[in-house]
Amino acid sequence: xxxxxxxxxxxxxxxxxxxxxxxxxxxxxxxxxxxxxxxxxxxxxxxxxxxxxxxxxxxxxxxxxxxxxxxxxxxxxxxxxxxxxxxxxxxxxxxxxxxxxxxxxxx
Amino acid sequence: xxxxxxxxxxxxxxxxxxxxxxxxxxxxxxxxxxxxxxxxxxxxxxxxxxxxxxxxxxxxxxxxxxxxxxxxxxxxxxxxxxxxxxxxxxxxxxxxxxxxxxxxxxxxxxxxxxxxxxxxxxxxxx
Numbered sequence: 159x160x161x162x163x164x165x166x167x168x169x170x171x172x173x174x175x176x177x178x179x180x181x182x183x184x185x186x187x188x189x190x191x192x193x194x195x196x197x198x199x200x201x202x203x204x205x206x207x208x209x210x211x212x213x214x215x216x217x218x219x220x221x222x223x224x225x226x227x228x229x230x231x232x233x234x235x236x237x238x239x240x241x242x243x244x245x246x247x248x249x250x251x252x253x254x255x256x257x258x259x260x261x262x263x264x265x
Numbered sequence: 266x267x268x269x270x271x272x273x274x275x276x277x278x279x280x281x282x283x284x285x286x287x288x289x290x291x292x293x294x295x296x297x298x299x300x301x302x303x304x305x306x307x308x309x310x311x312x313x314x315x316x317x318x319x320x321x322x323x324x325x326x327x328x329x330x331x332x333x334x335x336x337x338x339x340x341x342x343x344x345x346x347x348x349x350x351x352x353x354x355x356x357x358x359x360x361x362x363x364x365x366x367x368x369x370x371x372x373x374x375x376x377x378x379x380x381x382x383x384x385x386x387x388x389x390x391x
Contacts, residue, residue, distance in 0.1 A: 159327075192377040194310075201360055201381035202302075202310065213379065245310055249376025252324045254300075254312040 160184050160248050164257035170265040175236045179260045181229045181246035190250035191229045193222055196259075197242045205244075206231065238264075267291040267380040269361045274385030277351055285385055287344040287361030295319075295339035298364035298374030301346050303357035304384070313359070314346065317368030324373050329355075351389045358384040 161184035171177050181191065189209035194202040204213045206222035209229060219234040233240055241264050246257040273285040285301070300315040314335040316323045323335050334347040344361055361382040364374030 190376065194378075196310075201383055202378070203381070204377060204379050207365070207375075207377040207379075247310070247312075247377070252312075252315070252373055252376075253326045254315075254376055256310040256312070259309045 159253055160255050162246055162248055162255050162257040164246055164260050168261045170263050171236055172265045173236050173238055177233050179231045179244055181257050183227045183248055186226045187248045187250035189225045190248055192247045192249060193231045194245045195242045269382035271361050271382045271385035274387045276388045278391050279389055281351055282349045285346040285359055287382060289342045294342040296367055298366055298368035299344045300362045302360045302362050305357045315373045322370050353389050356389045358386050360384045
């Protein structure tokens, strides 16, 4: 199985900050990498698919990059509604696997 | 608007069975692969199983293989998860999720989950 490792596990930031979350795969996955946002008590929401494609309706302050084994999710200017937990997920091969999550908190 | 509504969760004793359902609306259900993803209390996300549009290919996580069975009824716009021999470690919120793709034999859709239900809670305890 492909292991996905996110860093950091938690992050404190302020409104307006630029933040980056990284995700590393245990083997190359081309661009088969997706990002989700989850708020407490809610279902996950797809933000980015295929490493860098923005899901419809997602604000453009979210962006993704990377290929192979190393990927990043960037939020260019944090808004209050962005404080949540973020997960990466590989879709290169089954079983699909998720990173452990990065909790983004208000500083 | 895509809607996925899970049901069937509850408290069940170890070793017993439970069947989850997911009612889909707002899209052409038979055109898409579907998945179950679970989340144990306070933990991360775990993909459980997926099925392509015509039920011709299904895949399971090792943790549930041989115990869980995924199925769908395209006439009823419904996805199911039959869970047998339940264990305490199966305790989780179970989400139904829609794939972007249709899938084919050997390819379980595109593998990203563009719509999710609100989940149904399964608690396995004596």
